[in-house]
Amino acid sequence: MTEKLRRPAEETYGAELAALAGGDGERKPAGWALSPRAVVTYLMGGTAPDGSVVTPKYVGDRRLIETAVATLATDRALLLLGVPGTAKSWVSEHLAAAIAGDSTLVIQCTAGTDENQIRYGWNYAQLLAHGPSREALVATPLMRAMESGKLCRFEELTRMGSDVQDTLITVLSEKMMPVPELNTSVYAARGFNIIATANNRDKGVNELSSALKRRFNVVVLPLPDTASEEVAIIVKRVGEMAANLDLPAPKNVADEVARIVSIFRELRSGSTEDGKIALKTPTGGLSTAEAIGVMVGGISEATFFNDGRLTPDALASNMIGAVIKDPVQDRAVLGEYLETVLKKRQGFEGYYAALTDRI
Ligand SMILES: Nc1ncnc2c1ncn2[C@@H]1O[C@H](COP(=O)(O)OP(=O)(O)O)[C@@H](O)[C@H]1O
Ligand SMILES: [Mg+2]
Known part of the structure; x- marks a missing residue:
């Protein structure tokens, strides 16, 4: 069997996550695999209830991570902002692994990202053969995250056009995505939320519209102090x-x-x-x-x-x-x-x- 070159965080640190989940008696937000406190311990390092060691993933200010975790427990989404290389993607992956047990629902945003990559696409062979149906619909990571109550990660959110970004407004405010072709809507299950990352030093940045900005809580990850x-x-x-x-x-x-x-x-x-x-x-x-x-x-x-x-x-x-x-x-x-x-x-x-x- 071939070995994966890189495994997602929930696999690499599966033992730590299981140990943290084991004795986690604290209150969990609906749909979360761990309590907020256990999520912070997973990111910052510490000891699991069974005494085993949890390695630190993020090195830096604990309060930033607490704010990030607390945000994800509300109906606002999280935007990690910072210059390149400040561990935005890294923190986003580990947050998704700890909270939803799945860090693989990722959309990499580029200038070429269009609405079909955010909402849903169609399997054209199916569509032509049988007409619009749920089987012909190709779900994006966002749609799958909504249906399964997980976290969807948007990498470099500000690289895609503002009009495409605004597709997220309905998803974030109504927690649902209309599918007019099927005369239906997909409703987000509890636990669903979005973590986006963005560079504040990028050329070709598309500023978030104020309507979208309001739906994100921004946590700035700094360069190391010393x-x-x-x-x-x-x-x-x-x-x-x-x-x-x-x-x-x-x-x-x-x-x-x-x-x-x-x-x-x-x-x-x-x-x-x-x-x-x-x-x-x-x-x-x-x-x-x-x-x-x-x-x-x-x-x-x-x-x-x-x-x-x-x-x-x-x-x-x-x-x-x-x-x-x-x-x-x-x-x-x-x-x-x-x-x-x-x-x-x-x-x-x-x-x-x-x-x-x-x-
Ligand atoms: N404060 C930090 N704590 C832990 N790892 C860090 C920190 N800052 C940078 N890194 C490391 O830098 C690498 C790149 O981070 P990445 O998440 O890709 O950056 P960004 O998405 O902000 O451009 C990762 O391997 C990450 O572990
Ligand atoms: Mg990144």
């Missing part, structure tokens, strides 16, 4: 991802993460950590997620091409890829940073050499 918090997130995620890919984790992962985070944070904020030198910032995001990608790529290079040694050389190409999104502008930004800051910094000699060599 470098040490960011290092902790990256080390944890890189460890999990490397294990999943069967890559051995080199001993110096945490040290290299600390160096990369300090470089990324300086470039991102446009000034050195001591605040003495102002820097130009690259066009791309340089988020936590970007640093995770650099590390996992570097570990793969180290494993297959560098005898398992995670050196600046093994990481440099990935770092260049993360920093230089615009080949002209960002190259100049990085070049200036290397010469004015990194060249003289102790402990970064390897990075200065490897990056200068590749730029």
Whole structure:
């Protein structure tokens, strides 16, 4: 049997979810698999009623997650907003896994998303052969979530056109979806709600209409406050991802993460950590997620091409890829940073050499 490359959260963390459900005596909103408190424990980490350990999924402010969970227990939907790489999709997946036991009802929104991908489509062979019927109707993840009382996830909600977004107004306010072709409506079962994510830094953003905005509660996921918090997130995620890919984790992962985070944070904020030198910032995001990608790529290079040694050389190409999104502008930004800051910094000699060599 072939193995899935990536399993949904409810499978990967099935044991934790079962342990939390086991002794969960607290009040649950209708249709929920866990109580709100247990959902927060699942996301933030802690202990299950049977004493087993629940690993943290989100590292950050507990109150944000409490607000998100509380929102989903009301008739308002949840919108997770933030710059790329702040764990919006990650939190959305885990919330759906914990609350509905199913994180797979996802609609990825793009400029090309149309109403049929939100409401329902038709199986044209069936439609032509037998006319409009429930059998000929192709349910979308949204319709299936409504019928089964689960959560539907909308990824990058603001990327689809405003007129298509507004399809959701009826669903969110009336909790039903009319199907005029069959002269009927689909009513949402208890437990149904929507979690959407959106980038506040996207080009081509279609602002939510005020009618739709009112039906969402917005929770902003921030970039990590401190470098040490960011290092902790990256080390944890890189460890999990490397294990999943069967890559051995080199001993110096945490040290290299600390160096990369300090470089990324300086470039991102446009000034050195001591605040003495102002820097130009690259066009791309340089988020936590970007640093995770650099590390996992570097570990793969180290494993297959560098005898398992995670050196600046093994990481440099990935770092260049993360920093230089615009080949002209960002190259100049990085070049200036290397010469004015990194060249003289102790402990970064390897990075200065490897990056200068590749730029
Ligand atoms: N605060 C955080 N806690 C846990 N993981 C985080 C955090 N910030 C970023 N990550 C990690 O970053 C990666 C990318 O996150 P993702 O959800 O795809 O970002 P977004 O959807 O906001 O662009 C995930 O692997 C996630 O685990
Ligand atoms: Mg995302």
